[in-house]
Amino acid sequence: MAPALIVARRELAGYFATPVAYVFIVIFLVLAGALTFTLGNFFGRGQADLQPFFAFVPWLFLFLVPALTMRLWAEERRLGTIELLLTLPLPQWQAVLGKFLAAWVFCGIALLLTFPLVVTVNLLGQPDNGVILSGYLGCLLVAGAYLAVGAAVSAMTKNQVIAFVLAVALCFVFGTAGSPVVTEFLSTRLPILADIARGISVAERFGGFTRGLVAARDLVFFASFIGFFLFLNAVVLDHRKAD
C-alpha cells in the first residue's frame, strides 16, 4: 500500500475514534435536510430533482470543511506527532496527500448519508438520476477544493481559530468570485479582473455539474485547483513544520 493510503487510513480511523466525525455528520445532515425542505421549498416546487439540496451544499461546506481542516496540521503540532510522522520514511507529499484523502473520503461519507433525499425524489416522481449523480460529483469536488485550501491554511498557522477564519474567508472568495454581484462590479471597472474572477470561481464550475454537465475542462479545473493547494501545503509544511 502506498504510504499516502496508510496515512489516510490512520487519519480516517482517527476521525471516527473521536466525536469530531459524528458531530460533523449529524450537523451536516440536519442542516442539509432542513435547508432543502424549508428554504429550498423541496415539496412546493413540484419538481422531482435535488436542485434545492445542491444549492445549499456548497454553503454548508464553506463553514464545515474549514472546521474539519483547521486541526489537520495544528493538531499534529500540538501533540508533537508531526515530528513522528515526518521522520518516518515517507516522502513529505505523501503525508500531505494522505491527510487530504482521509478528509475527502470523510466528506464523501457525509454526502453518501444524504441518500434518503435521492430515495425520496425517486419515490415521488421520475427524476433524472444522471443529473443527481453529476450533482453529487460536483459536491464532492467542491468539498475537495475547499479541503485543499483549508489544509494549506492549516499548515501555515499553529492557531486553530486563525486557520478556521482564514480558510472560511479564502473559500468564500473562491466560492463567490464568479457570482453576478462580483463580476458585474468588476466588469464595469476592471473588465480583465472580471474574467479572472469567473475563471477561479468554484461555484461557477459547480453550476455545470448541478445541471448534469460533466465537462472535461471543469474536471481539469478542480484537479489543478486541488493539486495547486496540495503543492502549496507541502511547500508551507516544509518551511514551517519545525516552528
Added chain:
Amino acid sequence: MSALIEIERLTRRFGGFTAVDDVSFTVNRGEVLGFLGPNGAGKSTTMRMLAGFMPPSSGTARICGADILEQPVAAKRHLGFLPEGAPTYPEMTVTGFLEFAGRIRGFKGGELDDRVAHAMLLTQLEGVRLQPIETLSKGFKRRVGLAQALLHDPPVLVLDEPTDGLDPNQKHEVRELIRRMAPEKAIVISTHILEEVGAVCTRAIIIARGRVVVDAPPAVLEEEGSSLDDVFRRLTLGTEAHAGETA
C-alpha cells in the same frame, strides 16, 4: 568499523540566535553516545536535524551513508527516532499505533505482526496492547514511543531522553535494553541524568550554547573532576559565564 552517523558542520539559526553552531562528529557501530547539555543547549535541535525533521541552516549529516538532505527517505529508513516527549496519537491503541508505523516502514502480513509483537516484548508492552494510548501512564507512553523506534531493528537509534518519566525499575530495563542492542548499532541518547551516561554510554559529548565542548569517554571525564556532575557544571557554566562576559 565504518561510521553509521556522520554529522558535518551542522548549524541551525533561529533568526539571530544560533541554536546549533558548527557541530561535527561521527558515531560508529557499537558506540553508545551520550549527548549531554543544559536545557536549551541545542541537543533536541541537533537530533531533529539528524532525524530529518528540521532542515539545517548549513552543514549536513549522513545516516548509513545516506545524506539527510539528498536522500531523506533512505536515511530515515535506517533510523529509529524517539522524538522529545515521545509523541504518539492518543486515540490509537498500542497495537494500532505500532502497526501504523510498521506499515509505513513497508512491513505487512505475518512479518508486521511479528515485528509489532517483538517490539512490544522488548519494551514490555504486551499487557496494554489493546489499550488506547491516552489511557496509559507516562512511563508506558514513553515505552510506546521507544517500541516504535525499535520496530524495524534499525542500525541507527536516536533517542531523545528515552528514560524521562520512567520509574527506577523501568529506567533499569531501558538501559539494559540499550546495552544489549549496543554491539550491532550506533546509538545516540540525549539526557541530563548524568548517572545514565556512566551506566550505558561508551562516549559522551557535552554541548553548551550550540557548541561541542567535550567529546570523551565517560571514564575520562570522571578522572578530570571528582564526579561527572562537577565536570558538567564546570564546562557548561564556564561557557555561559564566558559568553556573559563578552556580551
